[in-house]
Amino acid sequence: MDALKTMWETVPPATPDDLAGARRRLLAGMHTRRRVVTAPRLLVAAGVAAAAATAPLIIATGPPAYAVTKGPDGTITVTVNELRDPQGLQKELGEAGIKADVTFLAQRMRCASPRFASVDGAYDGPPAAGSEDLKARTKGWRSVKAAQVISVREIGIHPEYIKTDETLVLEFRDNHNATRPWQLGAWLAQAGTPVKPCTPVEGDN
Structure with a gap:
C-alpha cells in the first residue's frame, strides 16, 4: 500500500490545456468508432445484451426435488x-x-x-x-x-x-x-x- 500511495503522489497534476486536449481526443475517438460500427454489429451487441439479461444466475446441477x-x-x-x-x-x-x-x-x-x-x-x-x-x-x-x-x-x-x-x-x-x-x-x-x-x-x- 505504501508503494502504491507513493506512486500516485508522484503523478504531476494535469494542466487546463492537458485536460482540454484529452477531451478533444476522446470525442474524436468516439466519432471514429461510430463510423465503423455497422448495423449487424449493433444487432449482435443487442443479442448479447439480451442473452445476458435473461441468463439464469444459478445453474441447477441435478434433478429438482x-x-x-x-x-x-x-x-x-x-x-x-x-x-x-x-x-x-x-x-x-x-x-x-x-x-x-x-x-x-x-x-x-x-x-x-x-x-x-x-x-x-x-x-x-x-x-x-x-x-x-x-x-x-x-x-x-x-x-x-x-x-x-x-x-x-x-x-x-x-x-x-x-x-x-x-x-x-x-x-x-x-x-x-x-x-x-x-x-x-x-x-x-x-x-x-x-x-x-x-x-x-x-x-x-
Missing part, C-alpha cells in the same frame, strides 16, 4: 425425486387445480390418526395383511382411483375422481431404497372438512 406436469387429458403427473419441501409441492398441486395436503415422513414413520374424515374406508383402520387384502379392502375406493403410483418416482393424479372441495391427502414415507425410494399413502378427505397437521409416530415397516 419434485415436478408437477399436466397432460392433455387432464391427468397430473407428480415426480418426486427427493423428499424435501412438501409445502412447495402442495402449492404447485394447488396451482394445478388439486387441493392437497402433502407430508414427507422418515423411514418407518406414519402420521398419527385420526387426521381427517375419509370419503372411503377409515383412515385409521387396521393395516392390510398383504397386497391382495389391500386390493380387496380398497376395491371401489375413489381414493385409489384418484392417485396411483405409476413408476418408481411418479404418481398419477386423476382429477375426475376428486369432487369439489375434497382434499387429496398424500403421505410419502422414505424407504431408504434407491430402487423404491418412497412409499405412498393417498386418501381423499371429505369436502369441507379439515385435515389436521401430521404428527409423526412410529408405524409398521
Whole structure:
C-alpha cells in the first residue's frame, strides 16, 4: 500500500490545456468508432445484451426435488425425486387445480390418526395383511382411483375422481431404497372438512 500511495503522489497534476486536449481526443475517438460500427454489429451487441439479461444466475446441477406436469387429458403427473419441501409441492398441486395436503415422513414413520374424515374406508383402520387384502379392502375406493403410483418416482393424479372441495391427502414415507425410494399413502378427505397437521409416530415397516 505504501508503494502504491507513493506512486500516485508522484503523478504531476494535469494542466487546463492537458485536460482540454484529452477531451478533444476522446470525442474524436468516439466519432471514429461510430463510423465503423455497422448495423449487424449493433444487432449482435443487442443479442448479447439480451442473452445476458435473461441468463439464469444459478445453474441447477441435478434433478429438482419434485415436478408437477399436466397432460392433455387432464391427468397430473407428480415426480418426486427427493423428499424435501412438501409445502412447495402442495402449492404447485394447488396451482394445478388439486387441493392437497402433502407430508414427507422418515423411514418407518406414519402420521398419527385420526387426521381427517375419509370419503372411503377409515383412515385409521387396521393395516392390510398383504397386497391382495389391500386390493380387496380398497376395491371401489375413489381414493385409489384418484392417485396411483405409476413408476418408481411418479404418481398419477386423476382429477375426475376428486369432487369439489375434497382434499387429496398424500403421505410419502422414505424407504431408504434407491430402487423404491418412497412409499405412498393417498386418501381423499371429505369436502369441507379439515385435515389436521401430521404428527409423526412410529408405524409398521
